[in-house]
Amino acid sequence: WHNSMEEILRKTVAPFPSYEMRDKSPPPPESNSLEFMHFYKSLEKEQKLEFLEKLSYDFGVDHRWASDLAAKLLDTQGRDVATILQVEDRLRYSLTPRYRELFTHISRVQGGVKFLVDLRADLIELASSKITDSPHMRDLNSTLKSLLSEWFSVGLLQLERITWQSPCEILQKISQYEAVHPVRNWTDIKRRVGPYRRCYAFTHASMPGEPLVVLHVALTEDIANNIQGIVREFSTLDTDEDVNKINAAIFYSISSTQAGLQGVELGNYLIKRVVRELQSEFPHMAQFSSLSPIPGFSLWLQGALGQHKKEGRAIELLSEQEWREVEDVTGAAPGAPAVEALRRLISTSEWIRSDRLIRALEPALMRLCAWYLYGEKRRGYALNPVANFHLQNGATMWRLNWQADTSPRGIANSCGIMVNYRYFLQETSPNSAAYLQNKVIKASEQVMGLVSQFQKSSKL
Numbered sequence: 001w002h003n004s005m006e007e008i009l010r011k012t013v014a015p016f017p018s019y020e021m022r023d024k025s026p027p028p029p030e031s032n033s034l035e036f037m038h039f040y041k042s043l044e045k046e047q048k049l050e051f052l053e054k055l056s057y058d059f060g061v062d063h064r065w066a067s068d069l070a071a072k073l074l075d076t077q078g079r080d081v082a083t084i085l086q087v088e089d090r091l092r093y094s095l096t097p098r099y100r101e102l103f104t105h106i107s108r109v110q111g112g113v114k115f116l117v118d119l120r121a122d123l124i125e126l127a128s129s130k131i132t133d134s135p136h137m138r139d140l141n142s143t144l145k146s147l148l149s150e151w152f153s154v155g156l157l158q159l160e161r162i163t164w165q166s167p168c169e170i171l172q173k174i175s176q177y178e179a180v181h182p183v184r185n186w187t188d189i190k191r192r193v194g195p196y197r198r199c200y201a202f203t204h205a206s207m208p209g210e211p212l213v214v215l216h217v218a219l220t221e222d223i224a225n226n227i228q229g230i231v232r233e234f235s236t237l238d239t240d241e242d243v244n245k246i247n248a249a250i251f252y253s254i255s256s257t258q259a260g261l262q263g264v265e266l267g268n269y270l271i272k273r274v275v276r277e278l279q280s281e282f283p284h285m286a287q288f289s290s291l292s293p294i295p296g297f298s299l300w301l302q303g304a305l306g307q308h309k310k311e312g313r314a315i316e317l318l319s320e321q322e323w324r325e326v327e328d329v330t331g332a333a334p335g336a337p338a339v340e341a342l343r344r345l346i347s348t349s350e351w352i353r354s355d356r357l358i359r360a361l362e363p364a365l366m367r368l369c370a371w372y373l374y375g376e377k378r379r380g381y382a383l384n385p386v387a388n389f390h391l392q393n394g395a396t397m398w399r400l401n402w403q404a405d406t407s408p409r410g411i412a413n414s415c416g417i418m419v420n421y422r423y424f425l426q427e428t429s430p431n432s433a434a435y436l437q438n439k440v441i442k443a444s445e446q447v448m449g450l451v452s453q454f455q456k457s458s459k460l
């Protein structure tokens with residue numbers, strides 16, 4: 001297997017043309033790319049790792065060539081600028097990994113781009129499962145990502161609106177890919193593309209019929225605070241839309257479908273593109289917001305309760321009064337057991353069956369959730385991935401909504417709370433820059449109020 005791997009690589013990865021011949025050498029035969037693709041697809045997972053490591057190591061940058069040219073560039077300082085530009089261009093050429101040419105050739109054959117997207121998905125999976133993190137593999141990944149970012153830039157993407165008249169195979173894919181609020185049956189998908197709804201996808205000529213990222217939008221009178229009203233309501237399916245009832249666009253689900261395009265920011269571009277599309281259809285529309293789940297809050301809360309119990313500080317997460325309510329309802333003796341009782345109530349979602357607990361826990365859960373979204377960080381950015389996504393896009397953490405998702409999943413994941421990330425169109429680029437560069441989160445007064453309540457009550 002080793003020499004067949006060597007054999008294939010030597011045969012299909014074309015040698016690097018010399019600088020002088022760089023524009024004069026004919027591209028390698030397509031059969032090379034097809035053979036490379038065929039061979040790679042036939043490999044098992046661990047063989048792919050070995051193959052990719054060899055590709056990244058033996059077919060990357062010729063380091064000696066690059067360092068010789070770097071030394072030469074130093075020698076030409078002080079010479080005329082034409083000479084310096086000449087040597088810089090040679091150095092730039094020498095810094096191109098050999099496999100970058102291979103990828104460019106592969107992208108020109110039928111199915112080549114899709115092959116490279118899937119190859120990057122393998123690279124991401126290998127890197128994320130820590131199976132490998134060699135610097136050469138990181139270079140391979142970033143070279144491939146930069147090529148894909150060029151090929152999948154917005155100008156080359158096609159915006160498609162999905163309707164009930166779209167081909168079945170597209171509707172079937174849209175249903176399959178829906179990652180946020182699963183589509184259960186034909187009625188579900190018919191509603192998602194019916195009146196007061198829009199469904200858009202980006203497609204690319206190299207992957208016809210494949211939605212790369214899908215955005216589901218609800219057209220409402222004002223910014224929605226409940227998801228059941230969007231995905232469950234039996235709004236009569238064949239009513240016509242009354243424009244006077246449409247003032248806001250609610251993004252209630254977005255999913256990217258190609259793991260290999262992670263980091264290419266398709267979702268961000270799709271949201272901005274759809275906003276422009278809706279503005280041309282509804283010139284008076286001025287409210288654009290997500291209605292987003294908060295995956296991970298419930299688990300974080302159970303962890304926080306457990307953590308505080310160990311340090312004997314659980315009482316700070318709830319006020320005296322709130323703990324007393326928990327004790328009354330659960331019959332737990334005063335003190336530690338109330339923490340355990342609350343943890344169990346949250347982990348089993350049982351609390352949702354007691355109106356008294358719902359009322360008693362609302363202020364506590366809302367301020368804890370505000371802190372989870374605004375205060376909990378990972379490398380300085382929002383810990384919650386959905387928050388991080390919308391904040392990177394420049395959205396404002398605008399409103400937390402109690403009892404926004406009363407489905408079992410909604411209660412279990414985030415105690416039923418959902419959040420609106422609002423897109424104030426004039427502010428998204430400064431907000432995005434402030435977040436990405438200085439990790440500043442733009443939040444509304446409601447959110448900041450809840451956060452300061454949390455900070456006061458728990459003296460964190």
Ligand SMILES: CC(C)(COP(=O)(O)OP(=O)(O)O)[C@@H](O)C(=O)NCCC(N)=O
Binds near residue numbers: 255261267269
């Ligand atoms: C939220 C999504 C669409 C962001 O994708 P995208 O804009 O391409 O970001 P990235 O993957 O380029 O960082 C993507 O991360 C996704 O599909 N997440 C799972 C479903 C969800 N909405 O959380």
